[in-house]
Amino acid sequence: MELAVTGGRVLLPDLTVERADVLVDADEGVVRAVGQDLAGDEELDASGGLVMPGLVNAHTHVAMTLLRGYADDKPLDAWLQEDIWPAEGELTPEDVRVGAELGMLEMIKSGTTAFADMYFHVPEIVDAVADAGLRARLGHGVVTIAKEAETAHDDAEESIAVAREFDGAADGRVSTAFMPHSLTTVGSDFLDEYVPQAREAGVPVHIHANETADEVDPIVEEHGMRPLEYAREHGLLEPEDFVAHGVHTTPEEHELLAETGAGVVHCPASNMKLASGMAPVQVMHDAGVSVGLGTDGAASNNDLSLFDEMRDAAMLGKLAADDASAVPAEAAVEMATQGGAEVTGLPGGRIEPGAAADLVVVDLDAPHLTPGHDLVSHLAYAVTGSDVRHTLCDGAVLMRDREVLTMDEDAVLERAERAAADLVQRV
Numbered sequence: 001m002e003l004a005v006t007g008g009r010v011l012l013p014d015l016t017v018e019r020a021d022v023l024v025d026a027d028e029g030v031v032r033a034v035g036q037d038l039a040g041d042e043e044l045d046a047s048g049g050l051v052m053p054g055l056v057n058a059h060t061h062v063a064m065t066l067l068r069g070y071a072d073d074k075p076l077d078a079w080l081q082e083d084i085w086p087a088e089g090e091l092t093p094e095d096v097r098v099g100a101e102l103g104m105l106e107m108i109k110s111g112t113t114a115f116a117d118m119y120f121h122v123p124e125i126v127d128a129v130a131d132a133g134l135r136a137r138l139g140h141g142v143v144t145i146a147k148e149a150e151t152a153h154d155d156a157e158e159s160i161a162v163a164r165e166f167d168g169a170a171d172g173r174v175s176t177a178f179m180p181h182s183l184t185t186v187g188s189d190f191l192d193e194y195v196p197q198a199r200e201a202g203v204p205v206h207i208h209a210n211e212t213a214d215e216v217d218p219i220v221e222e223h224g225m226r227p228l229e230y231a232r233e234h235g236l237l238e239p240e241d242f243v244a245h246g247v248h249t250t251p252e253e254h255e256l257l258a259e260t261g262a263g264v265v266h267c268p269a270s271n272m273k274l275a276s277g278m279a280p281v282q283v284m285h286d287a288g289v290s291v292g293l294g295t296d297g298a299a300s301n302n303d304l305s306l307f308d309e310m311r312d313a314a315m316l317g318k319l320a321a322d323d324a325s326a327v328p329a330e331a332a333v334e335m336a337t338q339g340g341a342e343v344t345g346l347p348g349g350r351i352e353p354g355a356a357a358d359l360v361v362v363d364l365d366a367p368h369l370t371p372g373h374d375l376v377s378h379l380a381y382a383v384t385g386s387d388v389r390h391t392l393c394d395g396a397v398l399m400r401d402r403e404v405l406t407m408d409e410d411a412v413l414e415r416a417e418r419a420a421a422d423l424v425q426r427v
């Protein structure tokens with residue numbers, strides 16, 4: 001079946017905008033053509049809209065939607081230890097399923113078609129991705145500090161097992177990674193033991209790194225090197241690997257990232273909310289580092305909209321560089337599309353023949369998007385998630401005219417409300 005997305009304008013990979021139709025091969029899940037007057041077996045109306053690549057949320061913990069607004073206004077360490085980890089200790093597989101569905105509903109409704117996720121009870125998340133129709137790189141987050149050796153090993157084994165088992169699931173829309181939680185919550189002996197297993201399984205490694213000053217200093221003190229140098233020493237930073245945050249990073253670390261090809265996921269909202277710091281995004285770009293954008297979990301954001309994240313990235317990037325020309329709109333849009341696809345190794349991020357048919361249509365016919373001098377500027381600074389009219393992933397229509405077709409929206413909200421209330425009772 002061929003689907004023609006007609007009557008709109010299209011954001012091309014070079015970030016120019018052209019009046020064109022997009023022909024999608026729904027069976028193969030690829031874009032066949034971009035051009036004038038294309039016809040398919042079915043049509044999707046994009047008139048008055050901009051057809052753009054589906055957004056890539058390159059770092060999140062999707063089931064944390066259940067903890068949205070549960071614990072705010074604290075720094076990372078206290079937030080995790082006092083509130084989040086105790087609550088997460090009570091999450092059942094069913095809770096994770098419900099939270100993941102809520103997050104995916106939110107993503108589909110705000111134009112995200114692919115995401116990278118670190119969490120636990122991953123089989124539930126795989127099933128939710130399969131049903132929702134999205135694309136994802138999933139992994140089990142490992143923590144080894146303050147655990148008995150056996151429990152810590154079990155956690156790491158589970159991460160490797162999950163990565164092996166589910167790579168290629170959901171008709172190839174799910175891929176996986178080995179996901180040690182962070183350079184300070186996983187011991188180096190565990191990295192040394194399990195990273196080679198990830199290589200053997202052919203999956204990348206995704207980890208939190210250099211998020212706060214508090215997690216940089218102990219590594220420098222104990223090992224006499226910067227965290228990313230330490231990461232490299234322990235087998236990380238292969239080209240397919242990607243680290244979340246990279247807030248407190250030095251020029252030497254940027255050089256290391258650029259040389260190795262490992263990517264960074266910038267999470268500006270989470271970094272602002274937890275007061276973690278300002279990532280030197282413009283400096284990283286100038287150094288040739290691949291950068292994607294992530295929301296991080298909904299408990300530190302508090303939403304999963306990449307449109308908000310683009311705006312935050314552009315705004316914070318200017319403040320960090322003390323330069324209004326830093327992280328321009330184009331850079332924000334690039335990070336949320338091609339950049340995220342590159343960093344996570346997921347298809348998508350570009351609309352061109354042969355590319356994955358992961359795309360969204362944004363309604364431009366609105367007061368806050370008038371006049372239309374520069375649509376890339378609008379995407380970075382003025383569009384919000386609720387402006388998304390249609391969402392397609394892998395050639396399938398997931399949302400048409402704001403109606404999500406792959407999920408029962410009311411049922412998802414009701415289940416989430418109930419699961420969250422029960423959870424808070426138990427904690």
Ligand SMILES: N[C@@H](CCSC[C@H]1O[C@@H](n2cnc3c(=O)[nH]cnc32)[C@H](O)[C@@H]1O)C(=O)O
Pocket residue numbers: 061076080084085088118119120140141142143155181182208211270296297300
């Ligand atoms: N298996 C681990 C869980 C790791 S999943 C990934 C974890 O990252 C946590 N997380 C969420 N946001 C952040 C962040 O900004 N920095 C570090 N960790 C985070 C999240 O709450 C979740 O516990 C365990 O048993 O504790």
Ligand SMILES: [Zn+2]
Pocket residue numbers: 059060061208244296297
């Ligand atoms: Zn995170």
